[in-house]
Every structure is written in C-alpha cells, then in structure tokens.
Amino acid sequence: LTAKVNPPNGTGSVAFSANGSALGSANVAGGVATINWVPASTGNFTLKAVYSGGGGVAGATATNSVTVTQPLKADVISLNPAGAAGPWPVGSTQGLANGANVQFGVSSASGLPVTLSVVGPCSMSGNTLNVNGVGGPCTLTASTPGGNGYAPTNQTYQVVTGVGTQSAAVNPAASGLYRVGAKLLLAPTTAKTNLGQSINWSVTSGGKSCKIKRTGGNVKVNLVKKGSCQVTGSAPAVPGQWAAFTTGRTYTVR
Structure with missing residues (x-):
C-alpha cells in the first residue's frame, strides 16, 4: 500500500488500516510512505491512510476501497x-x-x-x-x-x-521362388517418392538371371536364367533433410 503526501517535502509518518484494523505505519520519504499488506481473507475492505503531518505540511486522511478475491x-x-x-x-x-x-x-x-x-x-x-x-x-x-x-x-x-524418411506407394512382387520366364511387376514407370523423385530400378546382383524391362507403363523384372538376383528401387537423398529411399526384393529362379 502506498500513500502519497503533497507537497512532497512533508515529513512524519502514515498509519494504515483496513476495515478499522491497524496494518502498520511507515515514515514519509520523498513524499511517499509504503507498507506491504497480505490480506488474510477475501472480501471488501475499506483502506485508510492517516498522515501525521510534519515538515510544515498539515496532517490528512485518505480512504480507498478494494475487493480481495481468491488468487487465480x-x-x-x-x-x-x-x-x-x-x-x-x-x-x-x-x-x-x-x-x-x-x-x-x-x-x-x-x-x-x-x-x-x-x-x-x-x-x-x-x-x-x-x-x-x-x-x-x-x-x-x-x-x-x-x-x-x-x-x-x-x-x-x-x-x-x-532427417526425414522418403516413402513411395510401390509394392514390388514379393521375394521368393519363381520359374524361368516369369515377368514380375515392380512398379509403374511414373511411381515417385513423397518428394516427387523418380525411382530407379536396378539389378544389384545376379544380373545374368534377371533383367529390368520398362514396358506398357510399368517397370518389370524378367527372370531369364536359373539362379538368384537382388532387385533394388532407389531415389537419392536430399542432404541434411531427407534420407535416400530404397526398397529391395530377392528372387530365386528355377
């Protein structure tokens, strides 16, 4: 609570009360007297400040009202x-x-x-x-x-x-055992990753048994000779942002 004395050259003290109960007093310095008040309950309070007077300034009284509520x-x-x-x-x-x-x-x-x-x-x-x-x-x-x-x-x-993971809605023929002459669907030629990157299909091992062919809007792997091969679909990484996309299948040709 702060009481201001005017003119500010006044001396003396100010006594504070709430609903008639004394709260304490403080000396006037620079035209101001201040005390701390922590209300013990909620409700409506009439605050009074009584200035004693001093330094050629007459005493005075001021009042104010405040409502104390529960803290938020x-x-x-x-x-x-x-x-x-x-x-x-x-x-x-x-x-x-x-x-x-x-x-x-x-x-x-x-x-x-x-x-x-x-x-x-x-x-x-x-x-x-x-x-x-x-x-x-x-x-x-x-x-x-x-x-x-x-x-x-x-x-x-x-x-x-x-770094994010690239993905693509492709579902190449499942890995497994197939007969010579089978033509397995890998993906449409237009298939792209979620970044819009084209997918490159290649035979990464067993190239004598399997051959990549693009026909009729699709990418297929033709199984041409007994053996086994690994087929990979990939798209490059975007450095620092997206990891490379890769998916693979293993085919055994009999």
Whole structure:
C-alpha cells in the first residue's frame, strides 16, 4: 500500500488500516510512505491512510476501497499425440523427423479452449503439427486465455527435427521362388517418392538371371536364367533433410 503526501517535502509518518484494523505505519520519504499488506481473507475492505503531518505540511486522511478475491489458479493443459502412450510432459523435448505430422488431442483443467502455435521449421494445421524441414528446434506453445477462476496459461515444448524418411506407394512382387520366364511387376514407370523423385530400378546382383524391362507403363523384372538376383528401387537423398529411399526384393529362379 502506498500513500502519497503533497507537497512532497512533508515529513512524519502514515498509519494504515483496513476495515478499522491497524496494518502498520511507515515514515514519509520523498513524499511517499509504503507498507506491504497480505490480506488474510477475501472480501471488501475499506483502506485508510492517516498522515501525521510534519515538515510544515498539515496532517490528512485518505480512504480507498478494494475487493480481495481468491488468487487465480494456474491452468493445466494436456497435449496428447494420437497413438502415443500418454501426453507430452510440460517443457519436454521431443524428436520428430522431417515430414512428420502429429495430431494432438488437447484439453485443459479449466475447460477453456486450447490454442496451439509453433515457431521454427514447423507449422500447425488445426491441432496437427507438421515438421517442414531440418534445422529446428521448433517451439510449440499450448495456451488458454484465462477465465473461470484460472489465469491465462502458456505451456511450451521443444521439438528437435531430424532427417526425414522418403516413402513411395510401390509394392514390388514379393521375394521368393519363381520359374524361368516369369515377368514380375515392380512398379509403374511414373511411381515417385513423397518428394516427387523418380525411382530407379536396378539389378544389384545376379544380373545374368534377371533383367529390368520398362514396358506398357510399368517397370518389370524378367527372370531369364536359373539362379538368384537382388532387385533394388532407389531415389537419392536430399542432404541434411531427407534420407535416400530404397526398397529391395530377392528372387530365386528355377
């Protein structure tokens, strides 16, 4: 509590009270007298400051009213990634690969709406976190606006981003035993990875038994001689951002 004396050259002291109960007094210095008050209960209080006068300044009295309420509670926000065993701990650091998408279920102890925001090489689509590159970390913030007896609350999480995994919707013929003359489908010639990179198919061993052919819009492997071969589909890495894509099959020709 602060009482100001005008003119500020006054001396003396100020006695403070609340609803008639003395709170303490303080000497005037530089035209100001201050004490600390910690209310023992909630409710309406009439505060009074009585200046003793001094230094050629007459005494005076001032009053004010204040309502003391319960302190606002800190909200607790729960951030639950889909498919995870439990929520992310507040302030935790999580690792996610480039290209990852994590959908969160969010709730708060207050029942107030939760807003998610992020800075760094990530973005938010509703409650889904998208990792858009490597070079983080990303800082994810979950917020509630305050209300219902709760204070506005911010909880933060760090996301360390890592090299992503390229993928492709291809399903080459299964590894196994086949007869000479079989022509096995590997993928359409237009198949690409999730980065839009073309897939290169090659026979990496056993080239006398298997031959790659591109025909009719498809990539196939022709089994031309008894033996075995390994066939690999690959796309190059994007340094520092995406790992190389690779998939392989082993065929035995009889």
